[in-house]
Amino acid sequence: IGIISVVFLMIVIAIARPSPKKRMVNNNKNGRPVLTTAIRNNVHTFRILQITDLHLGEAEDESRGTVQDTKSYQSLHAVITATRHNIDLIVLSGDQLSASRMHGNSTAYQRQLSAKMESYQIPWCIIFGNHDDAPEADKPIITNNYKAARQELASVDQSFPHSLTQIGPESVHGVSNYVLNVQKQGGEEVLQLLFLDTGGGSTPKALEPSQQIWWGQFRSPNIPGVLIEHIPVPEFGFERDACVGDNLDGGFDAIRKDFGLLSSLDENVALVLVGHMHGSDYCCPYSASLSLCFGRHTGYGGYEGLKDRGARVYEFDFGKSGSIFSWKSHVQLESGVVTNEYVPK
Numbered sequence: 001i002g003i004i005s006v007v008f009l010m011i012v013i014a015i016a017r018p019s020p021k022k023r024m025v026n027n028n029k030n031g032r033p034v035l036t037t038a039i040r041n042n043v044h045t046f047r048i049l050q051i052t053d054l055h056l057g058e059a060e061d062e063s064r065g066t067v068q069d070t071k072s073y074q075s076l077h078a079v080i081t082a083t084r085h086n087i088d089l090i091v092l093s094g095d096q097l098s099a100s101r102m103h104g105n106s107t108a109y110q111r112q113l114s115a116k117m118e119s120y121q122i123p124w125c126i127i128f129g130n131h132d133d134a135p136e137a138d139k140p141i142i143t144n145n146y147k148a149a150r151q152e153l154a155s156v157d158q159s160f161p162h163s164l165t166q167i168g169p170e171s172v173h174g175v176s177n178y179v180l181n182v183q184k185q186g187g188e189e190v191l192q193l194l195f196l197d198t199g200g201g202s203t204p205k206a207l208e209p210s211q212q213i214w215w216g217q218f219r220s221p222n223i224p225g226v227l228i229e230h231i232p233v234p235e236f237g238f239e240r241d242a243c244v245g246d247n248l249d250g251g252f253d254a255i256r257k258d259f260g261l262l263s264s265l266d267e268n269v270a271l272v273l274v275g276h277m278h279g280s281d282y283c284c285p286y287s288a289s290l291s292l293c294f295g296r297h298t299g300y301g302g303y304e305g306l307k308d309r310g311a312r313v314y315e316f317d318f319g320k321s322g323s324i325f326s327w328k329s330h331v332q333l334e335s336g337v338v339t340n341e342y343v344p345k
Contacts, residue, residue, distance in 0.1 A: 032161070032163075032164060033123040033162060033164065034183065035088065035089060035123065035164070035180055035181065035182045035183065036088075036182065036183050036184065036185060037088075037182065037183070037184045037185065037190060037318060037322065038088060039185075040086070042320055043317055043318070043319060043320055044184050044190070044317070044319065044320070044321075044322040045315065045316065045317050045318070046088050046089075046182050046190075046191055046316045046318075047083075047086055047087050047088050047089075047313065047314065047315050047316065048087070048088070048089050048090070048091055048226075048313070048314040048316075049079065049080065049083050049087045049089070049091070049311055049312075049313055049332075050090075050091050050093055050273060050275075050295040050296075050311055050312045050313075050314065051076060051079070051090060051091065051092045051093065051295070051298045051311050052092070052093040052094060052095070052230075052275030052276075052295035052296070052297065052298055052311075052312075053094070053095045053129070053275050053276070053278055053295075053297050053298060053301075053302055054072045054076065054092070054095065054096050054097075054298055054299030054301065055068075055072070055095055055096075055097070055098045055131065055299045055300075055301025056069050056072060056096060056097050056098065056109050056112075056113060056299065056301060057069070057097050057098050057099070057101060057102045057105075057106065057109040057301075058098035058101045058301035058302065059101055059301075060101060060102060060103070065101075067300075068300040068301050069300075069301070071300040072298070072299035072300045072301060073116065074334075075298055075299065075300065075309040075310075075334045076116070076298060076299075078334040078335075078336070079298065079310055079311040079332050079333075079334060080120055080122070082332055082336060083311075083313060083332055084120065084122065087122060087313070088122075088123070089122070089124065089125070089164075089180075089193075090117065090120075090122055090123070090124035090125075091124070091125060091126075091127075091228060092117075092124065092125070092126040092127070093127055093129075093228060093229075093230055093273065093274065093275040093295055094126075094127050094128055094129025094130075094132065094198075094229075094230030094231075094275050094276065095129035095130065095131045095132060095230065095275065095276070095299075095302065096110070096113055096126060096129075096132055097109050097110065097113075097131065097132045097133075097153075098131050098301050098302065099131060099132055099133050099149075099201065100131060100201075106132070106133065106149070106153060107152055107153060107156050110153045110156045110157060111156050114156060114157045114159070114160045114163065115160070117160070117162070117163070118160040118161065118162055118163075120162075121162060123162050123163075123164050124162060124163060124164065124165075125163065125164040125165045125166075125180065125195070126154070126157055126163075126165050126176065127176040127195050127196075127197060127228060127229065127230055128150050128153070128154075128174070128175060128176045128197055128200075128201075128230065129198075129200060129201075129230035129231070129275065129276060130198070130199070130200020130201055130205055130230065130231060130276075131201060131302070132150065132153060132201060133149035133150050133153065133201040133202050133203075147170075147174075147175050147202075147203065148202075149201070149202050150174070150175035150176070150197075150201075150202070150203065151167055151175055154166075154167050154175060154176065155167070164180055165178075166178035166195075168197065168214070169214065171210060171214075172208075172210045172211055172213075172214045173197065173199065173203070173204070173206065173207070173208035173210050173211055174196070174197025174198070174199050174203055174208075174211070175197055175203075176195055176197040177195060177196055177197050177211060177214060178195050179192060179193065179194050179195070179218045179219075180192075180193040180195075181193070181220075182316075184318065184322040188322065189220065189223055190223060190224070190318050190322055190323075190325075191223065191224050191225070191226065191316060191318075192219065192220055192223055192224070192225045192226070193225075193226050193228060194215065194218070194219065194225060194226070194227050194228065195228045195229070196211055196215075196227065196228070196229040196261075197211075197229070197230075198229045198230050198231040198255050199231075200230075200231065204257075205231065205255065205256050205257075206255065206256055206257035206258075207229075207233075207255055207257060207258050207259050207261055208257070208259065209259050211259070212259045212261075212264055215264070219266070221266040221268055222268065223268060224268050224269075224270050224316070224325045225265075225268055225269040225270065226269070226270065226271045226272075226273065226314075227261075227265070227269060227271070227272045227273070228272075228274075229272070229273075229274055230274060230275050230276050231253070231254065231255045231274065231276045232252055232253075232254050232255065232274045232276060232277070232292070232294070233254060233255055233258050233261050233262060233272075234254040234255070234258065235262050235286060235292065236252055236254065236284070236292050236294070237284075238280075238282055238284065239284060242284055242285055243282045243283065243284035244282060244283050244340055244341070244342040245280070245281045245282030245283055245294070245331070245340040245342065246279070246280060246281050246282060246306055246340065247279070247280050247282050248279030248280065248305060248306055249277050249278070249279035249280045249305070250279075252276075252277045252280060253276065253277065262286065262290070265290065267289050268289070269289075269290060270289060270290060270291065270325070270327060270344070271290070271291050271292075271293060271314070271327065272286075272290070272291075272292050272293070273292075273293045273294075273295060273312070273314070274292075274293070274294055274295070275294070275295045276294075277294055277305070278297040278302055278303055278304065278305025278306065279297070279304075279305035279306055280294040280305075280306075281294050281295065281296040281297070281306065281310075281312060281331055281340060282294055282340075283329055283340075283342035285344060285345065291342070291344045293312065293314075293329060293342070294312075295311065295312045296309070296310040296311050296312050296331045296332075296333075297309055297310075298310065298311050308333050308334065308335060308337075309333070309334045310331050310332055310333035310334050310335075311331070312329060312330070312331050313329060313330055313331070313332055314327060314328075314329045315327060315328050315329065327344065328341065328342060328343045328344070329341070329342045330342070
């Protein structure tokens with residue numbers, strides 16, 4: 001990263017850095033936060049803020065690159081500040097970086113982003129999109145290990161205490177394949193978050209059978225589940241009468257190869273959430289029990305998409321006993337406006 005760019009961004013981040021009271025979280029034996037429900041209005045709840053498509057580091061050799069990154073960090077700060085007291089986990093759902101426009105220094109950008117996330121003292125995790133490790137045509141960053149770049153970025157993120165990012169098994173396609181379980185107070189698991197790497201960049205853009213096999217080994221079908229990935233599957237179509245949210249794209253770029261993901265899900269998987277499309281933030285019912293949601297474009301890199309940047313919030317409620325499940329979602333704009341509320345029927 002250029003010296004001027006780094007200095008400028010450090011000043012911006014320092015000015016924007018919050019000074020909250022330290023967030024109290026339970027820790028496991030490895031010192032990482034344990035995800036637990038919070039009691040809000042006498043109800044067990046768990047809430048996720050989805051950040052997507054920051055595209056940091058794009059055009060780093062041009063003045064607009066620094067401007068874009070500055071605005072992306074300001075957008076990130078605005079949506080986290082607006083929701084921070086009601087959020088239990090922040091998910092960065094891919095394309096945090098525009099690695100194809102970098103000169104082999106993507107880990108520096110990842111470290112800067114992870115340091116910013118750590119400043120909020122809220123647990124977070126990342127998955128990878130199709131741009132996070134995309135090599136330049138004349139400067140490939142991968143040699144004989146196509147997973148190496150993603151693993152290196154994930155390791156940088158994992159070096160921060162509030163990161164819950166994991167590196168999936170070597171035998172499974174992609175890198176960001178992992179599971180996070182949410183417990184209610186007392187230790188009973190009430191929600192399962194399953195992350196799938198849809199590839200792109202240095203890895204094939206696909207969902208492979210190895211992921212389906214891995215999924216079956218770790219999925220607990222008796223509790224509600226949420227699937228999180230970057231690129232949508234082909235079923236993410238927009239139906240005006242049923243869907244809620246913006247569809248500026250008018251279409252979407254779906255995964256090229258799919259093992260039949262949606263048909264493989266059990267009936268307790270309530271939601272599949274994705275990023276990737278900068279002009280879409282809609283949620284749609286797919287079946288009586290399953291909904292499909294796009295996150296809201298947060299960053300200022302990549303193609304323009306929706307003019308007003310923001311993030312999507314997911315609110316999961318488990319009742320007073322912690323055994324009744326319902327959820328809803330809305331978009332939190334950078335401007336402070338809350339819009340596009342979706343309540344599954």
